[in-house]
Amino acid sequence: GKQGEWAGLLPNTTTCCRSFSTLKDYEGEKICGLYEGEGTARFQGGNVYKGMFSEGLMHGQGTYTWADGVKYEGNFVKNLQMHHGSYTWPDGSIYDGEVKSGIRHGFGMYKCGTYPVSYIGQWVEGKRHGKGTIYYNKEGSSWYEGDFVFNVKSGWGIRCYKSGNIYEGQWERDMRHGEGRMRWLTTNQEYTGQWVNGIQHGYGTHTWYLKRIPGSQYPLRNEYVGDFVNGDRHGHGKFFFASGAMYDGQWVHNKKQGMGKLVFKNGRVYEGEFIDDHMAEYPSFQIDIMNNQDLSGIRTTSPFESIKVVDGPDSTSALGTNIEIDISTLLAIFPEENREEEIKQTEFAVLRYISELRRIYTFYSSLGYDHSLDNTFLMTKLQFWRFLKDCRFHHCNLTLADMDRILNDKTLLEEIHSPYETLLLRMFLTYLIYLSFHIYHKEFDNTSPRLFKCFCKLMVKNICPNACQIKGILFSDRQQTVYAINYIDKCWEIFRAFCRPNPVAPYEPTMKMRHFLWMLKDLRLVSKQLTATKIVNILAKDSPCVRDGEDTNLEHELVFLEFFEALLDCALLYVTDEMLKQQAEESSRSTSSFRTDEFIDPAAGPPLAQDLSSGQVSSPSGVSLAVPCPTTKTPFYFPSPPPRRLADNLESAKNEQKDKLGLWMSQIYIFFVNKFFAGYKHLEVVKETIIDNRIRHAEFLVLKKIQEAEEERCAHLTLLTEGAGVQLPGHVASMTKPLLANQSSARKHRLPSHRSGTYLSTCTLTCFRTARLAGAGTEQRELTPSRGCKPPTF
Known part of the structure; x- marks a missing residue:
């Protein structure tokens, strides 16, 4: 926003805390000569108060009107406007909210009478301070929502401009400052x-x-x-x-x-x-x-060695200039004289299915997105995994983790199984050629062209019959996908935390089924509803290599898609009706009844509107807030008004769909937010506490060794002095005895006494020097410990 865009729009804070004039006359009840109960007081200068009195003071509900037309209506406490009230100014400006000593303080709403500007939020001593929202026009299309520090935008906030451009991020002194994102929708x-x-x-x-x-x-x-x-x-x-x-x-x-x-x-x-x-x-x-x-x-x-010449106009690739694939590693397997034919025939095979492959790429790359600003989607590894599972690649004696390793090309070990990796169309095609060879190369030994035949069989057997038929829980429903995708980032963090190094090359972090079970056990999510047997059934339902009769292979590796979809299935079993009821009660208790619609022009719509299509609540900023029990609303369009019965049936079906989606979202919210994420956070705190305790224990052992060494030194020195027949000075001897007693007491009670031990060492050293002087016949001097050796007092 601009500097000063709010300047001059708020009345001076002293307007809200005016001193009351001298009383002119009073009409109402009195007790013992003091105003009591309901009455009307008129003051010199024209101010009027009508309301409750107590012990001669304005106290309770009342209305105070100043001579210039400013009016306060609300609570009074001993002549001061307190708690809740509303101000009205002659120009039409109004304030309704909390008041302290006549000043806006707490939560309140202000609407300017001369400009189409309003503010809803927190106040401190008459200034916007804390969380709040400013609307700069009547339509509600220009606004700021976020932090204020004494009337200045500072902290985190969202600014939506009239043009539709929007900034979300940090502010300082009314300017964008720090980390933030700006979207220019106009350009x-x-x-x-x-x-x-x-x-x-x-x-x-x-x-x-x-x-x-x-x-x-x-x-x-x-x-x-x-x-x-x-x-x-x-x-x-x-x-x-x-x-x-x-x-x-x-x-x-x-x-x-x-x-x-x-x-x-x-x-x-x-x-x-x-x-x-x-x-x-x-x-x-x-x-x-x-x-x-x-x-x-x-x-x-x-x-790398490209499969076709792309450097000049003489390129003879059957795929043209817009699709470029790299299969140089595969070509190295073939004799050099056969490579050109393998390349040519493989290009012909890809060209034969290119329209179908483009359609498949577009379908899977758009999963989980409502729309794209530029009508373009880029496939991620998460979507690619879904494509592989739908096309039953994992039924060919390869797990998804195995396929990741096959397709890995100098990727960091930590990123081999990353769901965020992106694939261009040419990389998607390259991956299919590689996988087709690894799956079917044995069937076409000693035949040519080998790559061509492997790729064609993959298309005929795996891809064409099965592609675009979603089977997993994550992408099966668009609205559920949009909601569930919000939990992916945190789940990826937890997935990486529970991964363990692969015992075989390339030794990347990976998770096995048994690790998944142990994780749920550590997070205390195994219950009567979600037993270990049911968890294994969830993991094995679409993994043919997990079960062999009654035996289960818990060494099966999971990629993040399988991990996340297993969690979604677990959520539906774990969350009971009792949990849903408890969550609904908590949500109803936390819902605010404060009305804001009267301060915003009705044409602008409510400041907080529920985005029913996504199952989320959208603030004026457009930021989606996950809610426990969202509802959905699917619009139906008819060419003409339907009959009443048909309309009733459609409404009933719509409500049923809304209820199912709301229940599903509630279960996901409770499981992930209240249980899974909370359990992981608690586990991290416990781990940190264990580490701290180990450090403290190690420090204690070190101190104990120091203490024992000091005791031995002291005992040895005592024997030396007694054996030499040297008599210690009186004040040193008297000082050593209680220190020895302290050491003995510390040992008895297992207490670290490193401070007194350090003092004892210094004192015994002093004693030893004194004894040497005495034994040598040198003039004896009374030596006293320095101030730094003075024993600490507790």
Whole structure:
């Protein structure tokens, strides 16, 4: 928002705490000469009070009207406006809420009479302070919701502008400052990162969304990730182009400047110096990232052996210029003279099914999303796993974890099984070729073309009959998916925490079924409703290699999709009707009855509206809040008004669907939020406590050894002095005895007495020096411990 956009709209806080004038006359009841009960008091200057009195003071419910038209109606406590009340100003401004000593303090709502501005939230000493929402127009399309510090936006907040652009993040001194995200809906752009004084400054990500037709060959967006200075790309950063090309290097004021690496869409790489947005070696070469170019005159390198020549206009690939796959590792298996034929026939096979494969890619990459700003979806590993399971890849003696390892290409060990990995269409096709060979290569030994036959069999047996038929619980219902997807990030964190290193190469973190069982046991989620047998049945229902008759293989590995879907199934068994009833009672108790609709223009709609289509509650900011018992509303459209009976049937079916979805969401909420996440948090606290206790115990053992060593030293020194016949000075001897007693007492009660032990060591050293002086016939001096050796007092 702009500086001063609220300035001058609020009455001065002293208006709310005016001193009362001298009484002119009074009408009402009196007791013992004091105003008591209901009455009317008129003051000099024209002020009037009508309401309750007690012991001569305005006390209780009443209305005070000043001569200039300002009116307060509410509670009085001994002549002061207190607790709850409302102010009305002559210009139409109103305040309704909590009051302390005549000043707005607590929760309240203010509406300006001269401007279409209103505020709902917390107040401190007459100023907006704490959580609150400002509406800047009557329609409610321009607003801020978040933190205030004495009338200034500071902290975390969301600002929606009249244009529809929206910022969500940190604020300081009424400006965007800190971490935040800005979405420019008018220009289809988004920035997420650091802000300084309202400008992008620091590290961030800027994305440009492009409207495309469905099935676009460019599934990516133009995106910059790197350093910003005063709103410009400046420093080091990566620019990802929609075609798949990428620049990684230095930037100066939005231009490529300095050392950098440019990867063209065909995989060719130029690495060198850039000057004024151009390659220094080829200043006249215009970089057209979106189209294939003749790079024959450019010094480029290839990071791998491509299956086709893509460097110039003479490319003969059957797939054309827009689909590029890399099967170089597979080609190395074949004799060199057979590779060209294998490549050619494999391309023909992919080309034969390319329309079907594009449709499948689009279908699975859109799972879990309501819409896309640029009509584009990028497949994630989570969606790819669902595709593999639907097409029964895991019925071919391979687990999903095995497939991840087969397709792993120099990925960090921790990321081999990451659900967030993204796959372009060309990578999706490459993965299918690899998997087809690993699954069916034995059937086509000594035949040619081998890759072609493996891929065709995969398409005919696995993909074409089964693709796009969702079988798992996560993606089977769109509304349930949108709701459940909110829990994925936290569940991924917990999944990684319970993973253990794989005992075989590549030794990446992985989870087995027995680990899943142990996890639920540690989190105390195994119950009468959710027994170990039922958990194993959930894990084994779509895993053919888990059960062999009556035997169960708990060594089966789980990827995150299987882990998360198992948790969803567990939630439906674990949460009982009693838990649902208890949750409903708690929700009803916490619901506020404070009305806000009278302060917002009715045309703007309620400030808090329930998004029934997603089963969530949306605040004015558009931020979704998960609720225990959401409801849904599915719209029905008819070409003409239906008969009454049909309308009743449709309404009944709609309510039944709403109730089922609400019940499902309630069960998921209770299980994940109240049980699973809470149990994990408690377990982490217990682990930290155990670590602290171990550290303290180790420190205690060290102190105990020091104490024992001091005692031995003391005893040895005593024997030496007694054997030499040396008499210690009186004050030293008298001081040593109680210290020895203290050491004995500490040992008896198992208490660490390292402080007194340190003092004893110093004192015995002093005694020993004194004894040596005495035994040598040297003049004896009374030695006293320094102040630093004085025994501590407790």
